Amino acid sequence: MTTALFWHPSCREHNMGAGHPEQPARLDSVLVALEAEEFDELERVEAPRATREQILRCHPASHVDDILGSVPENGIVRLDADTSLSPGSGEASLRAAGAAVAAVDAVMSGKYHNAFCAVRPPGHHAEPQHAMGFCLFNNIAIGAEHAIAVHGADRVAVVDFDVHHGNGTQAMFARKPNMFFASSHQMPLYPGTGQESERGVAGNIVNVALPPQSGGEEFRIAFEVRILPALRDFKPDLLMISAGFDAHRDDPLANLNLVEDDYNWATSVLAEVADETCGGKIVSTLEGGYDLGALGRSAAAHVRALMAA
Numbered sequence: 001m002t003t004a005l006f007w008h009p010s011c012r013e014h015n016m017g018a019g020h021p022e023q024p025a026r027l028d029s030v031l032v033a034l035e036a037e038e039f040d041e042l043e044r045v046e047a048p049r050a051t052r053e054q055i056l057r058c059h060p061a062s063h064v065d066d067i068l069g070s071v072p073e074n075g076i077v078r079l080d081a082d083t084s085l086s087p088g089s090g091e092a093s094l095r096a097a098g099a100a101v102a103a104v105d106a107v108m109s110g111k112y113h114n115a116f117c118a119v120r121p122p123g124h125h126a127e128p129q130h131a132m133g134f135c136l137f138n139n140i141a142i143g144a145e146h147a148i149a150v151h152g153a154d155r156v157a158v159v160d161f162d163v164h165h166g167n168g169t170q171a172m173f174a175r176k177p178n179m180f181f182a183s184s185h186q187m188p189l190y191p192g193t194g195q196e197s198e199r200g201v202a203g204n205i206v207n208v209a210l211p212p213q214s215g216g217e218e219f220r221i222a223f224e225v226r227i228l229p230a231l232r233d234f235k236p237d238l239l240m241i242s243a244g245f246d247a248h249r250d251d252p253l254a255n256l257n258l259v260e261d262d263y264n265w266a267t268s269v270l271a272e273v274a275d276e277t278c279g280g281k282i283v284s285t286l287e288g289g290y291d292l293g294a295l296g297r298s299a300a301a302h303v304r305a306l307m308a309a
């Protein structure tokens with residue numbers, strides 16, 4: 001069974017200004033790393049645009065109109081201290097969300113075994129009515145709701161190993177017992193949410209807060225003791241992964257000490273649970289990761305595990 005790589009060249013055209021860590025070169029780092037011969041079997045698919053209807057499952061019309069209506073013809077429009085729009089941002093954001101939707105279509109229909117979406121802008125900080133933290137639309141939540149609405153999935157799980165808490169995804173899922181969100185993240189760190197006491201309804205939110213300087217050992221314990229048992233109990237029909245690689249020890253935005261092998265391990269153990277619960281159906285989408293070298297190598301380690309699953 002094949003692993004697919006969803007991407008689109010327009011995801012390079014979203015540019016928040018010189019020196020911004022969430023930069024177009026991130027996408028190149030990932031794509032170049034996936035050019036290695038070992039990834040020859042990866043099926044490359046250009047992502048369609050998400051439709052308005054698909055985005056409206058997660059965001060009110062006012063948010064969609066605010067974002068798409070604020071895209072400038074020239075220059076940069078700042079939405080907050082660290083999130084901006086450039087002329088290419090509208091198209092990039094629609095393709096980033098559309099990749100998650102198309103990957104869900106392809107995996108739920110059995111066309112591909114699993115899929116990774118190499119896209120930007122990322123999505124997990126985007127709340128229903130707020131762009132924030134480099135995120136405009138919540139790509140993974142839009143994909144998850146699509147699985148429920150169109151493919152008859154009863155339960156969808158998102159596991160988020162980005163170093164930052166996925167506040168947006170949590171906000172969208174917390175009151176929905178058919179949605180599950182588990183996150184490992186550094187605390188204290190932006191955005192400040194993700195306390196272990198935030199448990200949603202029916203324990204469908206699982207937060208594991210790691211202190212600064214935690215490394216692979218603490219990360220693996222978090223998965224083995226907290227995240228994987230809860231995920232097994234939830235029994236998803238589809239497992240999605242918010243794959244941010246900024247918990248890497250080389251990342252400039254945080255202070256955890258993961259290495260490439262930790263991402264390979266986490267992906268492999270998540271794939272084991274997916275095999276047990278949902279026929280191995282996994283859709284992963286890129287979130288953070290700001291050291292260009294570590295990002296490419298870590299994404300390769302992640303995709304290597306998806307292809308071996």
Ligand SMILES: [Zn+2]
Nearest residue numbers: 162164246288
């Ligand atoms: Zn992050």
